[in-house]
Amino acid sequence: MKLSSLVISTLFLIIILANSFKIVGTIGYYGLFTQDFIERFCENKDKPELQCDGKCELSKMLLQQTEEDKTPINLELLKNEIVLFFNTINT
DSSP, rough: HHHHHHHHHHHHHHHHHHHHHHHHHHHHHHOOOOOHHHHOOSSSOOOGGGGGGHHHHHHHHHHHHHHHHOHHHOHHHHHHHOOOOOOOOOO
16 A cells, blocks of 8 residues: 555656656756757847847747646536436336
């Protein structure tokens, strides 16, 4: 019993931390490799007067990740009603 609860708790913790590391990893990549981030993702390379430096694309990525977390769960299954009827037959 203890081993199974430990495994389930550890698995749950890993899933939660993986989601957090996705956001931290994106910010860390921008912080450590800003020029590479700008070269790969920036849409305004030809407009240096905006002085965006990839921050606009970083905010889009982070906003997209948080919107994915806020997506409501599809509960269409709960809207259906299933009626179960038992009838005894006396012969």
